[in-house]
Amino acid sequence: MGADGSIHAASPFPRCVKVRALTDVTSETLRRWRESRGWDVPRMARELRRAARDSGEDVAAHHGLVKMIPRWERGDRAPRERYRLLYLRVFQDALGDLSHGMALGTDVALRLAEVRARAAGLPGPGEIRALEAAALAKPGKPVTPAEIRALAAEAIAHLNVVAGKLMELSALLGDEPGEGKP
Amino acid sequence: MTARDDEIRRVVAELDAHVAEVEARVAALKALLADDEVPEEENPC
Numbered sequence: 001m002g003a004d005g006s007i008h009a010a011s012p013f014p015r016c017v018k019v020r021a022l023t024d025v026t027s028e029t030l031r032r033w034r035e036s037r038g039w040d041v042p043r044m045a046r047e048l049r050r051a052a053r054d055s056g057e058d059v060a061a062h063h064g065l066v067k068m069i070p071r072w073e074r075g076d077r078a079p080r081e082r083y084r085l086l087y088l089r090v091f092q093d094a095l096g097d098l099s100h101g102m103a104l105g106t107d108v109a110l111r112l113a114e115v116r117a118r119a120a121g122l123p124g125p126g127e128i129r130a131l132e133a134a135a136l137a138k139p140g141k142p143v144t145p146a147e148i149r150a151l152a153a154e155a156i157a158h159l160n161v162v163a164g165k166l167m168e169l170s171a172l173l174g175d176e177p178g179e180g181k182p
Numbered sequence: 183m184t185a186r187d188d189e190i191r192r193v194v195a196e197l198d199a200h201v202a203e204v205e206a207r208v209a210a211l212k213a214l215l216a217d218d219e220v221p222e223e224e225n226p227c
Contacts, residue, residue: 108190108191108194111194111198112190112194115194115197115198115201116197118201118205119197119201122201122204122205122208123208128208128211131208131211131212131215132211134215135211135214135215138214138215141214142214143214148211148214151207151210151211152207152211154203154207155203155204155207155208155211158200158201158203158204158207159204161200162197162200162201162204165193165196165197165200166197168193169190169193169194169197172186172189172190172193173190
């Protein structure tokens, strides 16, 4: 436990992980979107090409996209706007009301979809409790049981806020109530 | 920009922050379960 009474000082990585989660958005978003569908890279390439074909656009050949997608997902290169817009089309359900998202601007629509995808990927309270129990049971841990319990309790408290914010967002966007997880 | 757009931006920002809080704590719990003290992919910062 830190001098300020927070759990952060004693936790192994929270600040590091948090910084990465907040800054590495675009590449992480693209990867998460793809993985949320269970698609491998070649499938993602096919979906992008299909979206382009449906709107009469020319895009890179399949093998070219198969090379580019991992670079975008690693953050080595940023996709050009045409490809960002294709991603929006492919994942428009994750965006909710795409027309409203587009009215907000591409960057906000992307961020909205990214945050929703991250929220959907969070473990539920039961999974967090299971992690807590496993951590408590593990010998030789570098933090105290109280700190482990505090970590889990804080995670669940924030998870509850996430659920509320998702509902608030759905209401603002006119989504079906109860959409998303947790 | 409408008041509704501003509200959406605000809620998205708040949601982002709380999701990050959950992610950080879950990552910390998982790190405690890892065999190695500092997992390779968690180390670069």
